Amino acid sequence: MKKFDKERLLLAVAGPVIALVVAVALTSVVLIASGKNPFEPYSIMFEQATFSDIQVLIINQASLYYIAALAVAIGFRMNLFNIGVDGQYQLAAMMTAVVGAHASLPAVLQVPLLLLTAVLTGAFWSGIAGVLKVTRGVSEVVATIMLNAIATSLIAYFWLPNVFGVKVGNNNTTGEMHESGWIPGFDMGDAGEIYGLVVLAALLGIGYWVVLNRTRFGFDLRASGASETAAAASGVNPKRMVLTAMLISGGLAGLAGLPILLGDSHTYSLNFPTGIGFLGIGIALLGRNNPTGIAFAALLWAWLDKASPELDFHGYDKEIAVIMQGLIVIAVVVSYEAVREWGLRRQQRRVGAELAAGHVLGATSDNSIQKEVAGR
């Protein structure tokens, strides 16, 4: 039993480690091919991570990535592919900014109102895809891609001055939000401020773990992901499961833009970060849909983002970080799959050997043989 668990741990760690090593090696190859020093960029970026102002930036950025990746991950856990996180969080952030600019309640009410707006907008947008999938059988991948594009148009429409927009110079904004909706950050002195909603991100991570691993709903959800037919046979309503998962995913996605919106920008403008939903997919994959793993992945991504601009001052191109992100994702998915297959093959071989030796399965040592080796 003990030995088996050790192997399981090894398999679980092997995936990301192999992936990172391969990605770093390939990035170095790219650097060599473009006639640059293949090692110095890493040391520059590591050095950046020791500066406290960069650390604050990394933590802030990671909080956005973390929530977005959780939203993607909850879909992944039941084989639902919510590519629409990108549109959901942008639309939700915009609606929150609009509500925040027009409603002016005391902070005790204003902040919950804003959070609720974000969750409901995100859930509404993903719910469309969920309803279409459940009632009409439309693939959620295509539906959410379309909804992303529609969200972009919708945002452009809301930005019109006669709708919700306020022009500030050349920038489209939604007007400044009322101060009661601002969430104060943690002051770090010269280093800057950590967004207050970083706490929310952490709480969401804990909530995600509790719901998935300690509730019946979470069990049903994971069961649906592992085998839809088996889940249906055990009494799970697959349609309701799909819809619920889609709504939760969208609601989480809705929150992804809030740390920066309520903590820093206080308006939804052209400068608002875009594409976090797509990055969230890569981060969820890297973190293996596990809340702790995702946290590390989000920090890694944020580090690559925030430490790379320094490279420009040393004769490197900061885009190398984007290449690295892409390579990490590819390496990760390939190595996870390879490690999983290798683990399965070992397991099969062992079961085969035990059967050949005349053991009765399960009677002798372990029921752990039936455990899945390296999760997905």
Add this chain to the structure above:
Amino acid sequence: MTTVTDLNQPSLQPTAPKGRRLTLPVLLLVIAGGLALTSIVRIITGADGITNVSQMSTALELAVPIGLAGLGGLWAERAGVVNIGLEGMMILGTWFGAWAGYQWGPWNGILIGIIGGCVGGLLHAIVTVTFNVNHIVSGVAINILALGATRYLAPLAFEGVQGGSAKQSPPVESIGNFTVPGLSDALVDLNDKGWFFISDLAGLLGGLVTNVSWLTLIAIALIPATWWILWRTAFGLRLRSCGENPVAAESLGVNVYKYKYLAVIISGGLAGLGGVFLSIVANPFYLEGQTSGRGYIGLAAMIFGNWMPGGLALGAGLFGYTDSLNLRGGAENVHALLLLGAILLAIGAVWLLVRKRYVPGVITLAVGVLMFTWYSLTDEVPNQVVSATPYVITLLVLSLSAQRLRMPKADGMPYRRGQGK
């Protein structure tokens, strides 16, 4: 609903879809019907722009990259590999096309751009076929990687060159347009007359013969060529069998891996060609973010067209046309199209009611009435509504007909050699 359940019954008959297939005559009829309706709307509203020759040629130019991406998706999915990475492969096509194009001429640029797309396809094939990774995951990763790679390469290759910058390549020579002499002018004249149907047809045809790039012609030719290769040759039959039932194909001696690899590489090449079209024909340079999601739209056009080349072309044309309205139509033309939409919805409602599907029929009618009210109460439509139109239409089409669409049976499924044993 009834036809769908019938199709799901196992039967010994080859399941020839009854009347639902988009054959060439049906396709032409649909186009003609749409054109006639548009013509009526044009005459009622006086918005002559909606079937103008120049409108149509813009629409064509915008439809080509979408169509090429869609064709790429078609090749891959017919062999059972979902290709969300089309966007990334297009990006590779734009960069490599412009990079080679400004140095060695546009035709070499086209070739290298196609090769760039093929490299993306090869990567997708390695990851999905050899390593059996989830196809969508791999596609997403390729999109991220292609974006990063071109953003890294662009400053290295283009900065410091005359006319280039970190985000834009130096200009590429044009590959030249051609206009059918005489015919084009005649069609333009006819188009200006404003007659019912004939002028609109002239506008459509005029768009096909006025200032058409050679690459556009190649792209258009690729649609029937794809159909012929995939549905009329042994190679195509084997390729499609890998998308329908790879285990059965394997048992008949088809090398499934080989066909999947080929299909995905060709898919990447087509997407790359779509990218080249953007960076050599549509604009004479590479620009960061040039594809702006066209790979995804191509995928939507393919699904819209029920995984068939003809339907795909129709879908791409629809996207291209609404895009062109956005570019040059102005609010008036789009406003006229509201009426068209209302009429189409009314027809749809009648059709549904005749088939005794009352609830959807009434809903469709209500939406149509709403649209007509919108039309009669306003004078113009915000641009943003127009840009969302193709996506909304795709969603509507999917939600109305998703059960009728039939994707290749093993599309997106993992397959291992020797699985059937």
